[in-house]
Amino acid sequence: MRLYVTPASPWVRRVRVTILELGIEDRFEFVQTRWPHSWGTQTVASLAPDFLAATPVARIPALVAPGVTLTDSNAICDYLNAEFGAFRLLAREGTARWQALATIAIASGIIEAQIMRRAELLRGEKERSTDFIAKMRDRQFRCFAALEAHLPAFGGTFDLAQITTAVACGYDEWRYGPDWRNAAPKLAAWYDSVADRPSLKATAPAETPQH
Numbered sequence: 001m002r003l004y005v006t007p008a009s010p011w012v013r014r015v016r017v018t019i020l021e022l023g024i025e026d027r028f029e030f031v032q033t034r035w036p037h038s039w040g041t042q043t044v045a046s047l048a049p050d051f052l053a054a055t056p057v058a059r060i061p062a063l064v065a066p067g068v069t070l071t072d073s074n075a076i077c078d079y080l081n082a083e084f085g086a087f088r089l090l091a092r093e094g095t096a097r098w099q100a101l102a103t104i105a106i107a108s109g110i111i112e113a114q115i116m117r118r119a120e121l122l123r124g125e126k127e128r129s130t131d132f133i134a135k136m137r138d139r140q141f142r143c144f145a146a147l148e149a150h151l152p153a154f155g156g157t158f159d160l161a162q163i164t165t166a167v168a169c170g171y172d173e174w175r176y177g178p179d180w181r182n183a184a185p186k187l188a189a190w191y192d193s194v195a196d197r198p199s200l201k202a203t204a205p206a207e208t209p210q211h
């Protein structure tokens with residue numbers, strides 16, 4: 001299978017952590033993508049043809065697997081969990097599934113806000129909207145605080161709900177610093193308790209190579 005990646009993307013990271021937690025990394029070719037800083041507001045003309053053939057959405061992650069090509073980390077994680085994980089990282093049905101999806105939706109809301117804020121920050125100082133940046137930061141902190149109520153439901157398996165939550169925490173720490181911890185001190189303590197997992201260590205965020 002071929003997975004299009006970059007180490008800066010939290011959406012990619014949740015897929016890469018899922019792959020490592022399932023122990024199936026030897027089945028993948030990881031293809032590094034390159035993005036100019038203008039990606040947030042302009043069509044990137046230099047994307048490789050094989051990447052565009054895999055995903056007309058032109059976003060990472062994208063997975064080319066036997067018989068199916070998937071764009072979007074949710075679909076990819078769903079696929080990996082079903083095909084290679086026997087539903088170990090996300091229940092196939094029932095209350096456990098809906099509880100996990102409730103957590104994933106909030107953690108994903110954080111990641112969306114983080115990326116939109118990043119795209120806005122990459123615009124010139126005169127073009128960027130400080131209101132929009134503040135709105136995204138408020139959303140991040142509100143969702144981090146809300147996730148504290150989900151902690152009691154976290155079980156012994158580092159599943160997709162925990163993976164997505166940890167990735168959201170890790171991205172905020174890397175890109176925006178430790179402020180998120182003030183919004184959610186109990187969540188920060190949980191994050192510190194899982195941050196040394198090999199799957200998280202091996203996928204620590206780093207800047208995307210540019211053209």
Ligand SMILES: N[C@@H](CCC(=O)N[C@@H](CS)C(=O)NCC(=O)O)C(=O)O
Nearest residue numbers: 009010011039059060061072073074
């Ligand atoms: N909902 C998608 C979001 C993917 C996404 O936005 N990826 C970003 C990188 S973090 C991207 O490729 N952005 C390029 C662009 O928007 O042009 C997912 O879960 O995979």
